[in-house]
Amino acid sequence: MKRDSRLSSVLHALLHMAERGEPMTSETLAVCMCTNPVVVRRTMGLLRDAGLVASARGPSGGWQIVADLNSVTLRDLYDALGEPTVFAIGNRHEAPQCLVEQAVNAALDDAFADAEALLLDRLGKITLARLSADFNRRYAAHRTRA
Amino acid sequence: MKRDSRLSSVLHALLHMAERGEPMTSETLAVCMCTNPVVVRRTMGLLRDAGLVASARGPSGGWQIVADLNSVTLRDLYDALGEPTVFAIGNRHEAPQCLVEQAVNAALDDAFADAEALLLDRLGKITLARLSADFNRRYAAHRTRA
DNA sequence: TAATTCGTAATATTAAAAGTTACATGAAAC
DNA sequence: GTTTCATGTAACTTTTAATATTACGAATTA
Numbered sequence: 001m002k003r004d005s006r007l008s009s010v011l012h013a014l015l016h017m018a019e020r021g022e023p024m025t026s027e028t029l030a031v032c033m034c035t036n037p038v039v040v041r042r043t044m045g046l047l048r049d050a051g052l053v054a055s056a057r058g059p060s061g062g063w064q065i066v067a068d069l070n071s072v073t074l075r076d077l078y079d080a081l082g083e084p085t086v087f088a089i090g091n092r093h094e095a096p097q098c099l100v101e102q103a104v105n106a107a108l109d110d111a112f113a114d115a116e117a118l119l120l121d122r123l124g125k126i127t128l129a130r131l132s133a134d135f136n137r138r139y140a141a142h143r144t145r146a
Numbered sequence: 147m148k149r150d151s152r153l154s155s156v157l158h159a160l161l162h163m164a165e166r167g168e169p170m171t172s173e174t175l176a177v178c179m180c181t182n183p184v185v186v187r188r189t190m191g192l193l194r195d196a197g198l199v200a201s202a203r204g205p206s207g208g209w210q211i212v213a214d215l216n217s218v219t220l221r222d223l224y225d226a227l228g229e230p231t232v233f234a235i236g237n238r239h240e241a242p243q244c245l246v247e248q249a250v251n252a253a254l255d256d257a258f259a260d261a262e263a264l265l266l267d268r269l270g271k272i273t274l275a276r277l278s279a280d281f282n283r284r285y286a287a288h289r290t291r292a
Numbered sequence: 293t294a295a296t297t298c299g300t301a302a303t304a305t306t307a308a309a310a311g312t313t314a315c316a317t318g319a320a321a322c
Numbered sequence: 323g324t325t326t327c328a329t330g331t332a333a334c335t336t337t338t339a340a341t342a343t344t345a346c347g348a349a350t351t352a
Contacts, residue, residue, distance in 0.1 A: 002308065002340070003236030004147060011250045012238070019246075025297065034238070036342050041298065057298045058350030074253070088234040090149030092158070092180070099288060100165075103281040104157045107220070111268035119261035126253050135249040142245060148309070148339065171328065182311050187329065203329045204319030 004084050006043055009033050010077055011131065013044070014065060017053070018132050023062030043081075050080035069132060075124035086116050147234045152189055152227050153220070155179050157277065159190070160211060160223075163199070164278050169208030189227070196226035215278060221270035232262050 013029050026037040026044070033040060044063050047053045052067045078084070089112075091105045159175050172183035172190070179186060190209050193199045198213045224230070235258075237251045 002147075002306095003231065004234055004340085005236055005238040007235055008237045008247075008250055008254060011254075012244070012247055015246045015250065027297085032244075037298090038300085038343070039341065041300085045299080055298060056350080057296080057348075059296045059352070061297050061350070063298095074257075085147050085149065085234045088147070088150055088231045089153055090151055091154045092151040098158070098178075099284045100161045100281050101154075101158055103277055103284055104154055104161065107272050107277055107280065108154060108157075111220075111265055111272070114268065115261045115265035118264050119257055122257035122260065126257070131249050131253055134253065135246050138245045138249055150309085173328085183329090184312070184331085185310065187331085191330080201329060202319075203317075203327080205321065205327045207319070207328045209329095 003088070006081050006084070007074070007077055009035070010043060010047060010081070011074070011128075013040070013063075014047075014053075014077075014128060015132055015135055017063065017065050018069060018128065019135075023056060023060065023064045025062040029063065046082065047077070047080050050076070052076065052080060067128075069129040070127055072128045073124050074126045075120055078120065078123055086119060087112055149234070150230050152230070153223055155181070156189055156193060156223055156227070157220070157274075159186070159209075160193075160199075160274060161278055161281055163209065163211050164215060164274065165281075169202060169206065169210045171208040175209065192228065193223070193226050196222070198222065198226060213274075215275040216273055218274045219270050220272045221266055224266070224269055232265060233258055 013024075013033055016029070016032055017024055026040040029040045029044070030037045040063075041055075044053055044055065048055055052065065052072060053063050054066045055061070055063050091101075091108060093101065096102055096105065159170075159179055162175070162178055163170055172186040175186045175190070176183045186209075187201075190199055190201065194201055198211065198218060199209050200212045201207070201209050237247075237254060239247065242248055242251060
C-alpha cells in the first residue's frame with residue numbers, strides 16, 4: 001500500500017527553508033523534495049492556509065516560513081494537510097447492518113482510536129525548532145567526521 | 147487513501163464460521179463478505195497457513211475454524227495476513243542521504259513505532275471468543291427489541 | 293513592458309489492490 | 323468409476339487514488 005509522504009515531505013521543505021533565510025521557489029523546493037513544482041504549490045498552499053508559510057509571486061518571490069519554529073508542531077502540519085487518514089487498515093463499511101460486523105468494528109475502532117490519539121499526541125510535542133536543532137547536531141557531527 | 151479491510155473482513159468471516167458449526171464454501175463467504183470467491187480463497191489461505199482454519203475440497207467441503215477461539219487474538223490474524231502496513235502515512239525514502247531528511251525521519255519513526263506497538267498490543271488482547279460473546283450480546287439485545 | 297513566479301484547472305500516468313476468468317486438482321456421493 | 327462439488331492458483335483485467343504533467347492566467351518586480 002502506497003503511503004502518504006506529504007508530512008515527511010513538507011517537513012523536509014520547511015527545514016530547508018529554515019536554514020535559508022530567503023524565499024525558495026516551487027521549482028527549487030520541487031528538486032529537493034523529488035517532486036514537481038505544481039505539487040509543491042498545492043501542498044505548501046495548505047500550509048499557507050494554516051498560516052505557517054507565506055507565498056509571493058513574481059521575481060524574488062517564492063515560499064517562506066512565517067510561523068515561530070518554537071510553536072509549530074508536527075501536529076500542526078498534520079492538521080494543515082487536512083488531517084490525512086492515519087491508518088492503512090480499516091473497516092469495510094462505516095454503517096453496517098450486520099450484528100457480526102458491528103461487534104467487529106467496535107473492537108477494532110477502539111484500538112485504532114487509542115493508537116491514533118497516542119500518535120497525534122506525540123506529534124504535538126515535536127516542534128520544528130527541535131527538529132532544526134536535531135539537524136544542526138547531525139550537521140556538526142558530519143563536519144567533524146569529514 | 148484506500149484502506150486494507152482484510153482484517154475486518156476475515157474477522158467477519160470467522161465469526162460467521164464460529165456461529166455455524168459446519169464448513170462454509172468460498173462462495174458463501176464471498177457473499178457475506180461482499181467480495182469474490184477467489185479473493186476469499188486467497189485470504190483464507192493465509193489463515194490456513196497460520197493454522198487458524200482448515201479447508202476441504204469436494205462436496206461438503208469448505209472452510210472451518212480449527213483454532214481455539216479463546217487463544218486466537220486479532221494480533222494473530224494480523225500476523226497471519228502478513229503483518230500488513232499499519233500506517234497510511236510514511237517517510238519518503240528509506241535510506242536518505244540528506245541530513246535534513248535523517249532528522250525528520252528519526253523524529254517521525256519514533257512516534258509511529260510507539261503508536262504501532264500500542265495498537266498491536268491492543269490487538270493481542272482481543273480474542274475471537276470475546277468478539278463472539280460480544281456478538282451474542284448484541285444479538286440477544288436485538289431479539290429483545292424485536 | 294519583460295521576466296519571473298505563484299494559482300489552478302484539466303488531463304495523464306502510475307501503481308496497488310481487488311476482481312475476474314479459466315482451468316487443474318482433489319474429495320465425496322452415488 | 324463417474325459425476326459433482328469445491329478448493330488451488332495462474333493469468334489477466336478493472337478500479338481507484340495518488341501523483342505528475344501541461345497549460346495558461348494572474349500578480350509582482352524591475
